Amino acid sequence: MFVDRVELYVKGGDGGRGAATFRREKYVPKGGPDGGDGGDGGSVIVRADPNADNLAGLTTKKHWKAKSGEPGQGAKCAGKDAEDVVLLVPPGTIVRDRDRGNVLKDLVEPGAEVVVAKGGKGGRGNVHFKSATNRAPRQFEPGEEGEERWVSLELKVIADAGLVGFPNAGKSTLLSRLSRATPEIAPYPFTTKHPNLGIVTVGDGGFVLADLPGLIEGAAQGVGLGHEFLRHVERTRVLIHLVEPFPSDGSDPVHNYHAIRKELRNYVVPLDGRPEVVCVSKAELTGAEEVRAKLATDIGREVLLISAVTGDGLQLLVGRVAQMIGDLKRAEAEEAARKKPTEFPTEAAVRTDDFRTAPVANITPPDGATS
Numbered sequence: 001m002f003v004d005r006v007e008l009y010v011k012g013g014d015g016g017r018g019a020a021t022f023r024r025e026k027y028v029p030k031g032g033p034d035g036g037d038g039g040d041g042g043s044v045i046v047r048a049d050p051n052a053d054n055l056a057g058l059t060t061k062k063h064w065k066a067k068s069g070e071p072g073q074g075a076k077c078a079g080k081d082a083e084d085v086v087l088l089v090p091p092g093t094i095v096r097d098r099d100r101g102n103v104l105k106d107l108v109e110p111g112a113e114v115v116v117a118k119g120g121k122g123g124r125g126n127v128h129f130k131s132a133t134n135r136a137p138r139q140f141e142p143g144e145e146g147e148e149r150w151v152s153l154e155l156k157v158i159a160d161a162g163l164v165g166f167p168n169a170g171k172s173t174l175l176s177r178l179s180r181a182t183p184e185i186a187p188y189p190f191t192t193k194h195p196n197l198g199i200v201t202v203g204d205g206g207f208v209l210a211d212l213p214g215l216i217e218g219a220a221q222g223v224g225l226g227h228e229f230l231r232h233v234e235r236t237r238v239l240i241h242l243v244e245p246f247p248s249d250g251s252d253p254v255h256n257y258h259a260i261r262k263e264l265r266n267y268v269v270p271l272d273g274r275p276e277v278v279c280v281s282k283a284e285l286t287g288a289e290e291v292r293a294k295l296a297t298d299i300g301r302e303v304l305l306i307s308a309v310t311g312d313g314l315q316l317l318v319g320r321v322a323q324m325i326g327d328l329k330r331a332e333a334e335e336a337a338r339k340k341p342t343e344f345p346t347e348a349a350v351r352t353d354d355f356r357t358a359p360v361a362n363i364t365p366p367d368g369a370t371s
């Protein structure tokens with residue numbers, strides 16, 4: 001089962017009550033206050049974990065509550081803090097406050113986390129309330145209440161490259177051929193209903209490839225599950241646009257290419273500006289090359305011809321995509337470096353260099369030092 005949206009009720013544990021106790025010792029008839037503080041309540045945390053691949057694990061239980069902190073004890077003993085409850089979700093999960101709608105955090109990086117319901121702080125024990133006028137205070141604080149709310153989690157897949165195209169073009173077959181992913185493949189449209197991710201190895205590195213559900217005309221207006229499908233294209237860097245050479249409905253592949261481009265363009269967040277590699281699939285079928293040539297002429301761009309069955313053209317395709325991703329990542333890194341001033345300007349290094357390279361003749365010796 002693949003689930004990409006869930007709503008959960010979360011509650012942090014209450015803080016433990018502070019204690020109001022007095023020291024009792026032999027020969028000390030009136031021991032002072034010694035009530036310790038209550039422990040802190042546990043928090044509920046949502047964390048991105050690369051091993052989680054969708055939100056299905058969070059559908060069986062809707063309420064997540066952390067435990068309360070333990071109450072304080074006599075002899076200034078603090079109550080134990082309660083443990084946090086950590087919910088693991090795949091990277092790419094957007095965490096929102098359900099009722100206010102605001103984003104609490106977009107968990108992009110593996111390991112990123114957000115506290116969705118903070119546990120209450122433990123109350124102070126009576127030891128803190130002693131004063132000159134009140135040497136035997138009975139006051140203590142109850143613990144703070146833990147936060148509670150409803151949160152909604154939405155997974156928007158993050159991938160380096162995404163496969164787009166009409167249903168039945170061969171997207172899932174291509175993913176299964178290029179990675180170890182095992183998506184469902186069938187000779188009819190709309191086989192894929194949710195994204196599948198795979199890792200394509202290239203040399204020492206690789207990239208994450210997403211097989212996405214097939215798009216149809218009107219997807220950008222929400223036809224079928226258009227929006228549901230298109231939103232998963234939002235966070236892919238490069239598009240691999242797969243064009244079926246012989247659609248079973250007899251439609252024209254060139255027309256179909258433009259139809260998909262139109263849907264990408266008309267989506268809420270225009271997606272047609274993404275770098276795109278265009279491929280005609282099913283290369284081994286007679287006439288596929290003619291379709292490729294016709295499309296290339298029409299769009300005035302390179303169109304590759306590939307076959308997930310024979311493997312033809314796949315090396316070239318993977319090379320192109322890897323190079324595009326590499327270029328984009330480099331550009332992103334440069335951009336990030338430009339925005340962020342270097343923490344330690346290389347000033348110190350420059351000075352050392354200047355000193356070392358300063359011509360010796362310029363150093364004026366102290367008076368009398370030359371003779």
Ligand SMILES: Nc1nc2c(ncn2[C@@H]2O[C@H](COP(=O)(O)OP(=O)(O)OP(=O)(O)O)[C@@H](O)[C@H]2O)c(=O)[nH]1
Pocket residue numbers: 166167168169170171172173174184185186187188189190191192193212213214215281282283284285306307308309310
């Ligand atoms: N001859 C040939 N058939 C292919 C090739 N790649 C895929 N197919 C066939 O095309 C059909 C559709 O393949 P899928 O991979 O399920 O297509 P898809 O684009 O993922 O389809 P949806 O998930 O419905 O959008 C299947 O019958 C595949 O066996 C290929 O390279 N050559």
Ligand SMILES: [Mg+2]
Pocket residue numbers: 171172173183184185191192211212213214
């Ligand atoms: Mg598919």
